Amino acid sequence: MIPFEYVRPDSISGAVSLLLEDPEGTSLIAGGTDILSEVKDGLKRPRRLVALDGLAELRSLDVGNGSTRLGAGLTLAELSTNPRLERGYPILTQAARSVATPQVRNVATLGGNLCQRPRCWYYRDRLFPCYKKGGSVCYGATGHNRYLAILGGGPSFMVHPSDMAPALIAVDARLEAFGPNGFRTMPLEDFFDHGQSRPLQEHVLGSGELVTAIFLPSPPPDTRSVYLKARERADHDFALASVAASITLAGGVVAKANVILGGVAPTPYRARLAEAAIVGRPVDKLDLQEAARLAVSEARPLEFNRYKVSLTANLVGQALQSLLTQLKGGTSHADRL
Numbered sequence: 001m002i003p004f005e006y007v008r009p010d011s012i013s014g015a016v017s018l019l020l021e022d023p024e025g026t027s028l029i030a031g032g033t034d035i036l037s038e039v040k041d042g043l044k045r046p047r048r049l050v051a052l053d054g055l056a057e058l059r060s061l062d063v064g065n066g067s068t069r070l071g072a073g074l075t076l077a078e079l080s081t082n083p084r085l086e087r088g089y090p091i092l093t094q095a096a097r098s099v100a101t102p103q104v105r106n107v108a109t110l111g112g113n114l115c116q117r118p119r120c121w122y123y124r125d126r127l128f129p130c131y132k133k134g135g136s137v138c139y140g141a142t143g144h145n146r147y148l149a150i151l152g153g154g155p156s157f158m159v160h161p162s163d164m165a166p167a168l169i170a171v172d173a174r175l176e177a178f179g180p181n182g183f184r185t186m187p188l189e190d191f192f193d194h195g196q197s198r199p200l201q202e203h204v205l206g207s208g209e210l211v212t213a214i215f216l217p218s219p220p221p222d223t224r225s226v227y228l229k230a231r232e233r234a235d236h237d238f239a240l241a242s243v244a245a246s247i248t249l250a251g252g253v254v255a256k257a258n259v260i261l262g263g264v265a266p267t268p269y270r271a272r273l274a275e276a277a278i279v280g281r282p283v284d285k286l287d288l289q290e291a292a293r294l295a296v297s298e299a300r301p302l303e304f305n306r307y308k309v310s311l312t313a314n315l316v317g318q319a320l321q322s323l324l325t326q327l328k329g330g331t332s333h334a335d336r337l
């Protein structure tokens, strides 16, 4: 272990000032479930860790009243057990519960989940100077690529590991960041960066910026959503593939559909062709198999991950079927908030 300074600011402005003092040598730490592994494994050598756990601004959870605010410092355990969140946005509690183990969820935060680094073996081994460590090679492209990207890969074929990200994008979440120029917000979908311009991170935060909150619009009437995840180990594991799907009906016709894939691309992947096949169709005339096929029709699998194509298509089909079943009965999420 290398020596580093550990600082606990008492405001988000204090955190930003600390980041700006030494941007190269400073890292944020929230729950520490990812960053500490990176430090221990020699992937990161920070001179200073800035702890976010004392910041009350990041810890609030306000559900309802037109919009919901989730502080970036909320733990995944808090998200997965909040009854109002479960009623209004069950897709989020489903995704939060699918992450890791209860022990990890008790400390892992929402902000950390969205900003966590890749789990690719080559990235996690300090002996491989891969693209995501600032090198010029993605060893996974021709190496052990069983768990890597089938969609949108290159130059890195990492997959984005977050379960919360696809689920939040499926409910049209916006991300709030705070930095030297104050607050800014963006659709969460725009937060993730493919890594072409900034290979050392998977998001668009600038120097001195941190994630402060996620905002959720109220779900429109007649909306249903679901999160499904395929993994190797049933009790806790990262996604081999996941699907976050949401459908809104108007007069029996699909007015809006979000189909977001996780674990299959370097960023959460919007399956636009599947969405287009659903939107505008009467709900009783949907061709789910065709939508599932289209969701992966642009896949370019690597040598050892071809299985992910059919796995993902099946998951999309199951998710859409589940939404149709939900739409046939029960109250909408909006009415339960």
Ligand SMILES: Cc1cc2nc3c(=O)[nH]c(=O)nc-3n(C[C@H](O)[C@H](O)[C@H](O)COP(=O)(O)OP(=O)(O)OC[C@H]3O[C@@H](n4cnc5c(N)ncnc54)[C@H](O)[C@@H]3O)c2cc1C
Binding pocket: 027, 028, 029, 030, 031, 032, 033, 034, 035, 036, 052, 072, 073, 098, 099, 100, 101, 104, 107, 108, 109, 110, 111, 112, 113, 114, 115, 116, 117, 161, 162, 163, 164, 209, 210, 211, 212, 236, 237, 238, 239
């Ligand atoms: C055994 C195990 C199993 C796991 N399984 C899953 C899984 O199935 N699904 C899944 O999604 N994840 C999984 N994870 C990853 C886990 O969810 C993340 O490690 C966790 O969410 C990170 O949150 P944290 O608060 O601990 O972040 P930290 O480790 O403190 O930080 C992670 C990164 O985010 C940055 N960061 C933290 N907070 C902010 C902020 N507010 N603004 C900007 N940057 C920030 C840090 O600088 C660091 O780079 C697993 C982890 C472990 C150890």
